[in-house]
Amino acid sequence: MRGQLVDAGPQTDPGRHPGTPEPDLGHHGDAEVGAGLVDLAVNVRRDPMPDWLADPLVAALGELAAYPDPRPARAAVAARHGRPPEEVLLTAGAAEGFVLIARALAGVHRPVVVHPQFTEPEAALRAAGHPVERVLLDPADGFRLDPARVPADADLVMIGNPTNPTSVLHPAADLAALARPGRVLVVDEAFADTTRTPGVEGEPESLADRRDLPGLVVVRSLTKTWGLAGLRIGYLLAPADLVARLAAAQPLWAVSTPALAAATACASPAAVAAERDLAARLAADRDHLVDRLSALPGVRVAGRPASAFVLIHLPGAARVRERLREQGWAVRRGDTFPGLGPDWLRLAVRDRTTTDAFVEVLARILEA
Incomplete structure (x- = not known):
């Protein structure tokens, strides 16, 4: 589907899996978050305010x-x-x-x-x-x-x-x-x-x-x-x-x-200088997340991530997302984005301790 141009009318997006409905454009990451869940679905920092x-x-x-x-x-x-x-x-x-x-x-x-x-x-x-x-x-x-x-x-x-x-x-x-x-x-x-x-x-x-x-x-x-x-x-x-x-x-x-x-x-x-420092820390945390994900069987990180989130392709991602939720983790489904499908998930970059805990849970789910 290289650079496909499609009319976003009522028909199914040809970039998606056959038979899947038109994506829900009104679905956002905050809908994935719930009480007791570790939030990897929303791309907003939660550090103390300076x-x-x-x-x-x-x-x-x-x-x-x-x-x-x-x-x-x-x-x-x-x-x-x-x-x-x-x-x-x-x-x-x-x-x-x-x-x-x-x-x-x-x-x-x-x-x-x-x-x-x-x-x-x-x-x-x-x-x-x-x-x-x-x-x-x-x-x-x-x-x-x-x-x-x-x-x-x-x-x-x-x-x-x-x-x-x-x-x-x-x-x-x-x-x-x-x-x-x-x-x-x-x-x-x-x-x-x-x-x-x-x-x-x-x-x-x-x-x-x-x-x-x-x-x-x-x-x-x-x-x-x-x-x-x-x-x-x-x-x-x-x-x-x-x-x-x-x-x-x-x-x-x-x-x-x-x-x-x-x-x-x-x-x-002061804000611009702080942004620069935060971006450098984010890059290190993102690299750690990418390295850990890349070691998991069946998980493919899309492209070269450059921001506060990472997109992954994982067959059966819809079911994996449900299992993650059952075990206390919220991630962003990919099938509401035009051009993606049910085998995509978006993960917010967090600190290394959170990443390591998440990857251990994901690895156990994939092994099962």
Whole structure:
């Protein structure tokens, strides 16, 4: 199924097993989590919150009588990425950004979503009444993007980098090749701050600082690395005229005062330095997880994981997931992602002690 292009209509996705239904785009990792389960299903850190983030959040609670003022946070995010504030739109998490894009760009005629990826971009397009076509990347190619597979007349293209759930980090040059006049290119960089290259400054392959690419929208999230999923804070980076169109579709005061305080704090030099340190630790923990999984019979790690999660192929994964749940472990099913099927699971990267305990349980299940 190399780079397959399919219409995401009512018919079965040809990238899936015959007879399986259309994937449930509304299913997310939090649905897998339950009381008493060790959570490998949600890609959010759960470490203690640092003081430089906690203190502004607590202080913001004393300002709740006033309506939120996004200007300081907008300026802070803009400064981090070397952009004017007019090119930043703060959102209630990255998910709101996809809804705004789908609603504001009502005139697009051929939207294309590159899969497997986070399902909310396609779900938002469908909810807004857009027909959606899918470019299905091939697991045999490590789910790597070939820009030539995207139709030349697609006027809206959406792709993740690094991609959830595959953990693939596409080269920035390949993504930049998708930008052109008359097209809006949406790159979901919700996990970009988890990617670091030793000895290289900044985030490899990110387009967040690129202002030269026409129609580029970069979607960012602050909920993953800093454990703020319940606060809902993210932002869009785009040309000023496109930001204005998206802002017009956003409700008034969509981002709360505490969320704005978090955005300001997470754009600080202290936050950027902390991200770099966390990403280095994450890379070591991810390598350990990959090494342990690769030693198990029947388990295949997809590609070269670059983010906070790992995708594995395992025959009978649906049953294995049930057995893991019975023994206290929650993992993310893969069959709700277009382009995958029931033999795929996504695992969040955790510390080595948690990884070792999980792999021992998984090994016993596979032996049985």
